[in-house]
Amino acid sequence: MKENILNLDETQLSDYLQLLDQPRYRTRQIMKGIYVKNYEEFSRFSDLPKALRAELDTTFLLRSFTLEDQIVSPKDDTTKFLWKLNDGMMIESVIIYEGKRTTFCISSQVGCALDCKFCATGRMGLLRNLTSGEIVEQVLLMKKLSRQPVTNIVFMGMGEPLLNYDAVIRAADLISDPEGLCISRKKITISTSGIVKNIRRLADEQQPYSLAISLNAVDQTTRERIMPIARKYPLGELLEAARYYTRKTGKRITFEYVLMDGLNSGEQDAHRLLKITRGIPSKINIIPCNSDDPLYAPPPDEKVLAFDQIVNGAERTITVRNRKGWDIQAACGQLYAGNRRKSKQKTFIESIPIKQ
Ligand code: SF4
CATH class of the missing domain: 1.10.150.530 (DNA polymerase; domain 1)
Structure with missing residues (x-):
C-alpha cells in the first residue's frame, strides 16, 4: 500500500x-x-x-480521504464534513465561521476510549489513532473548501488528542510551519479531557500550542460519573497539573465547562467552579450540553443565565459560549452528537442536519 x-x-x-x-x-x-x-x-x-x-x-x-458527506448549517454558519479514510473508517471535521475568525475543528482519533457519558464518540470506543498525516489532511482538505482563510485550529473533534500525543504534536508542528500552512501556534488549541501526565509533558516540553481542559464538574464524584477518566486522573490532580502548566509555560489555560441539567449546573456549582480554578490563570467557556442522550440535557436558558451571572460576577475572563457552532462541538468528540449510526457499520457516522 x-x-x-x-x-x-x-x-x-x-x-x-x-x-x-x-x-x-x-x-x-x-x-x-x-x-x-x-x-x-x-x-x-x-x-x-x-x-x-x-x-x-x-x-x-497525496490524499487518502474521500468526502463522504457535507452538511452546511446556514443559521449557525458551520459546515461539517464526514471523511472516509483509506481503510474505510470515518471521521468528522467542522469549519466554524464567526466574523473574520474561521476555526477548523479536527479529529485526532477514530472513536475514543474515554467514554464520557455526554459524548457520542465515546460510545464508539477507540477504533484507532489517526496518523499525523491524517490529522494534517483534514486541514488541507478544508482549506480548499473553506470560503475564508483558516485562522484557528482546535483539536476538539473525535478522540482524546493527548492519547495520540506524538501524532498530534507532529501535526501541529506541520500546521504551524512558517514555510508551510503557517497557522499561528497560539491559535492552535489542544483540548483534553484531563490526561494529567501529558498536560505535564506539554509543559515540560514547552509546547507552544494553547491548551483547553474539558472540566465539566466541580467535584470528584460528579466528574467520575460523567467522565470515567477522572478515576485515573482525579480532579485534584488535574487542577494541580493545570497549575503546573500555567506556572511552567506562563500561559493561560481555557477551561471548558459543559452544562448539564441537574448534574453540574446549579448555583453552588458556579460558585465552586470559581473557587477551584482560583489562582490558575485561565478563562472559562461555558457551553450548554448538546448530547443526544436526554440524561445529559442542557439546563433551561434561565439556569444557564443564572450560572453565567454568578460566574460573570467574578473578576475573571468568563465567556458563555454562544450556541453557534458549539451545537456540533460542545466538547471534544461532540461532533458525533446528533448523528445516527448506519445499521451495519459500527464505525460509520451517518450525518443528519446540524441542530438549530
Ligand atoms: S468528550 Fe472527548 S475525551 Fe470524552 S469520550 Fe468524547 S471524544 Fe473522548
Missing part, C-alpha cells in the same frame, strides 16, 4: 530524496507544493522533473 506523504516531516522527506540522488532544494519544493500550493496530485508539481513526479506518484499518496 502506498504511504501517505503527509506522514513525512521535512527531515524524512529529505532523507528519501537523498536516496534518489535529488538535490537538497527539492525538499522545499515538494513541501511548498504540498502545504502552500495545496496540490492534490503529483502531476501538478510542475517545478519537479517528470521522472521524480512519476516516482513520487508510485511511492506516495
Whole structure:
C-alpha cells in the first residue's frame, strides 16, 4: 500500500530524496507544493522533473480521504464534513465561521476510549489513532473548501488528542510551519479531557500550542460519573497539573465547562467552579450540553443565565459560549452528537442536519 506523504516531516522527506540522488532544494519544493500550493496530485508539481513526479506518484499518496458527506448549517454558519479514510473508517471535521475568525475543528482519533457519558464518540470506543498525516489532511482538505482563510485550529473533534500525543504534536508542528500552512501556534488549541501526565509533558516540553481542559464538574464524584477518566486522573490532580502548566509555560489555560441539567449546573456549582480554578490563570467557556442522550440535557436558558451571572460576577475572563457552532462541538468528540449510526457499520457516522 502506498504511504501517505503527509506522514513525512521535512527531515524524512529529505532523507528519501537523498536516496534518489535529488538535490537538497527539492525538499522545499515538494513541501511548498504540498502545504502552500495545496496540490492534490503529483502531476501538478510542475517545478519537479517528470521522472521524480512519476516516482513520487508510485511511492506516495497525496490524499487518502474521500468526502463522504457535507452538511452546511446556514443559521449557525458551520459546515461539517464526514471523511472516509483509506481503510474505510470515518471521521468528522467542522469549519466554524464567526466574523473574520474561521476555526477548523479536527479529529485526532477514530472513536475514543474515554467514554464520557455526554459524548457520542465515546460510545464508539477507540477504533484507532489517526496518523499525523491524517490529522494534517483534514486541514488541507478544508482549506480548499473553506470560503475564508483558516485562522484557528482546535483539536476538539473525535478522540482524546493527548492519547495520540506524538501524532498530534507532529501535526501541529506541520500546521504551524512558517514555510508551510503557517497557522499561528497560539491559535492552535489542544483540548483534553484531563490526561494529567501529558498536560505535564506539554509543559515540560514547552509546547507552544494553547491548551483547553474539558472540566465539566466541580467535584470528584460528579466528574467520575460523567467522565470515567477522572478515576485515573482525579480532579485534584488535574487542577494541580493545570497549575503546573500555567506556572511552567506562563500561559493561560481555557477551561471548558459543559452544562448539564441537574448534574453540574446549579448555583453552588458556579460558585465552586470559581473557587477551584482560583489562582490558575485561565478563562472559562461555558457551553450548554448538546448530547443526544436526554440524561445529559442542557439546563433551561434561565439556569444557564443564572450560572453565567454568578460566574460573570467574578473578576475573571468568563465567556458563555454562544450556541453557534458549539451545537456540533460542545466538547471534544461532540461532533458525533446528533448523528445516527448506519445499521451495519459500527464505525460509520451517518450525518443528519446540524441542530438549530
Ligand atoms: S468528550 Fe472527548 S475525551 Fe470524552 S469520550 Fe468524547 S471524544 Fe473522548
